[in-house]
Amino acid sequence: MTGWQTARPGRVIAWTLLVLGGIVMVMPFVFMLSASLKYNHEVYELSLWPKEPTLDNYRYLFQETRFVSWFVTSLIVATITTLSVLFFDSLVGYTLAKFEFRGRQVVFIAILSTLMIPTEMLVIPWYILAKDMGWLDTYWGILFPGLMTGFGTFLMRQFFMSVPNDLIEAARIDGVGEFRIWWQVALPLVTPALSALAIFVFLGNWTAFLWPLISTTDKDMYTLPVGFASFTGEFQTEWEMIMTGAMVATLPALVVFILLQKYIIRGIMLAGLKG
Amino acid sequence: MIKAWMSRSVAALALTLSIGVGAARAQVVEIEYWQYTFPQRVKAINELITKFQQANPQIRVKHTDLPYNDYRTRIAAALPAGQGPDVMQLFYGWLGDYTRAKLLQPLPADVFPPARIDAEFFPMVREMKVDGQYYALPTAVRSLALFWNKRLFREAGLDPEKPPQTLDELVEMAKRLTRRDAGGNLTQAGMAVDPAAQDHHWWREVLVRQFGGTPYSADGRTVTYTSPQGLAATRFFADFFTTHRVAEVGFMTDQVTQFRSSRAALTIDGSFRLAAFDGQRGLEYGVTTLPTHNGIASNFGSYWVNAITTKATGAKRDAAARFLAYLVSPEAMELWLREVGELPARVEVASTPANANHPKYGPFIRGLETAVATNFVDETAQRQIMIDFVDRLKIAGASVEAALAEAARAEQALLDRANSPR
Amino acid sequence: MAQSSGFGGALYEGLTIGQKRAVTAWLFLALPIVFYALVRFYPTAQAFWLSLTNWNLLTAPGFIGLANYQRMMVDPVFWQVMGNTLLYLALGLPLSLGLAFLIAYHLDRVRVGHAVIRALYFIPHITTAVAIAWVWRWFYQPVPVGLFNEVLTVVGLPQQPFLRSTTQALPAVLVPAIWSLLGFQIVIFLAGLRAIPQSYYEAAAIDGAGSWQILREITLPQLMPTLVFLCVLTTIGLLRIFDIVYAMTGGGRAAPGGPLNSTKPLVLYIYESAFSSFEMGFAAAQTVVLFLILLAITMIQLKVSKK
Known part of the structure; x- marks a missing residue:
């Protein structure tokens, strides 16, 4: 690919448009940031720059709410879920992409079909299960439904399909065990997809609302979105607090994204070398 | 199958545990109390629980509060699993839903004699009586009043200490308080109108009655607001945003935001709003009783109630009744007024001279005398019908008659469905 | 994964390459299948059944055929x-x-x-x-x-x-x-x-x-x-x-x-x-x-x- 110095005019135009588009994309977010820096009485003027900028909302969030507990719960739940999903979904996706066996298509469609039932219909059976097993108000109770996902399985299957078969066959001829072939040969080739999966699973759990809401009553077990829901009352919503919450919640997700997107690029180089 | 197996193993486990624990904590009954999250309410209930437990050491109350928007969702998920509260708070307008779902049990008549409740509480509380039995009781009640923005009155050349007393004055002042830009776009509403907030109550129980009609038949089973009087009241309401154009539905997203940000000069709202308006810097406002019409004063009253769920049986039921009795005692009502700012539900507690002449609570307490609580079968759905009415008028371009007829048809269908035996 | 030991191992050794791969595949899938059955398929099946009932969360579901x-x-x-x-x-x-x-x-x-x-x-x-x-x-x-x-x-x-x-x-x-x-x-x-x-x-x-x-x-x-x-x-x-x-x-x-x-x-x-x-x-x-x-x-x- 060409560097900056050899760029053609078309490339420069494309670059400019991309940057402009990116700024448009991020504008609503800037408004949120601005609202989080305003006092309650100013928040209804949708001006970009606060007249009296304040960190009062952030102080309130850290000192007057159980923000730290919510943060810890969210972090534990999102991290464990992400690790579990990375392991199981890539294993299942690999099996469905690279093994020939009867029933493969049925298993694939069955797992894919789990994406087609809205969570709203699943929470009541989950609640009964969690209650019977004594999992309510525990980390395990919040995270168990998400340990494996149809989404990740599908994603990984698609990416494993483009891994050349010769590599796997070569490893088999060398007498490498099937599990190790997956772990050491196939998995490194799909690092970009793994990183993307990690980002989305982390995010999905970080912002999940309905099930964490239903499975917890103990305020210290709330996740961030459930905790922030209490800023909405019967008659009014503390918007400046919702915006502050959204800002603070976005930050860790952004960090995860920035960290992992480096792996997406590094992964390519690996794939590029071997391919 | 899986569920049955799990339930069995859990039951066995629970039995083993309860034998051990039961011996150690004999005679102590624990009941669960649920309400929605609101800092002042949570604090008030915690104080009440502490006092109650001191007086009743054999009863423990576990207090859970849940985000308001998801309160019903949480209850819906907990019930089939046999979880949830023994005593719970609910909006009075939900009572129909909850009793039809067999979620609530009648309050024991020995602890809560219906005749005494009829005599001691504000009359609107009788909506909680089904077939002669009370199902729920409030600690506090609410009514409506008119809020006006003193600064905007001054800017419009009106006397900031003279709010409108009648509906005619209300319309005249609202016209003078409306501002539009060169393009004709509304920049300041004379009156904040929002059927989703309190205005659907104002229309139903205040305007319709002031124009000489009734919203429903005496048994509450038939819609009667399509009468000529009802139609006149509806026209008066619609004129605010159709003819007079002193209001726009959805302006600044909602009614409260309009008034808070001084973009609306007048608004009708409840006592629960005082705290929010007091906390708004730069907002100088007053409160007065609702404008009269034809010499008729009317008001809408509403309240949150405490009820005993069907989950509570035996000793828990007795404990639940005891706790509920304490929650509606004069002592609890005084504390509630102090901590939450909601008006006592017992006449004698509310109507002390100090309360009735209070500059901010006064207009609301005086409003209680004429307050009617609508006998809702499903408050959310009935409010939505009014929102849809305004949308048909404003967005779909229907006439007042046609939109009102459509609303009446929808609401009658809802009443019929609720009143038909299942 | 494919280590042979005891009777099961002997059985495994007798399989063709294709069959061995199928066994491995099902072995990889075993835990996920149990998980999906419990957390996804069972509630889904339950939703199918509930769609034929008048369940209102509290009273026992009554079968009402295709009325819904x-x-x-x-x-x-x-x-x-x-x-x-x-x-x-x-x-x-x-x-x-x-x-x-x-x-x-x-x-x-x-x-x-x-x-x-x-x-x-x-x-x-x-x-x-x-x-x-x-x-x-x-x-x-x-x-x-x-x-x-x-x-x-x-x-x-x-x-x-x-x-x-x-x-x-x-x-x-x-x-x-x-x-x-x-x-x-x-x-x-x-x-x-x-x-x-x-x-x-x-x-x-x-x-x-x-x-x-x-x-x-x-x-x-x-x-x-x-x-x-x-x-x-x-x-x-x-x-x-x-x-x-x-x-x-x-x-x-x-x-x-x-x-x-x-x-x-x-x-x-x-x-x-x-x-x-x-x-x-x-x-x-x-x-x-x-x-x-x-x-x-x-x-x-x-x-x-x-x-």
């Missing part, structure tokens, strides 16, 4: 909601995928500021629907506060009602939905683009292929698995659209999905049936219909992509 389905067929709101849902899909799928590909394709070739630009496009996806909705609702307001109407009046065009209109509200809700969906699609597209071996491009460059030709003959065919994935996932996501509609139209105390149900999608109707009206049977019947539609569309998409 009959009610659905004659319920005008159900058909309106169904139409809305399909409209979300018909508008949202081509628009979001087209935009995302366009952006990803060009972003992939950008070296200067790549990481920053990518983050800009991704940020909307990280933000919660409630916060997004608040800002967008203000954008759609009439003047003096609404950004879009402010722009319209400045250039001399009439104000638009946006969310206060039965025809404009649905597209107005869809815009922020796509806005936050783009980040997801772009990242997947980028991962797909980067997974194409560099050597293919180098070979094409040696053959003297133009960039348009490379796009058609290498990039797009190689991107097929990614494209299928995004098509299926976006379809599912749009047919299950809920959060953003709930937050954009439900503010205050109005029921979400308005005005006059013009933005209400199927999942919101399911949610209301289940948790506002406590009509679990009716909610389950709608869920079954949604499930069957999604399954049919997905199977068609997978079939088409094989060709």
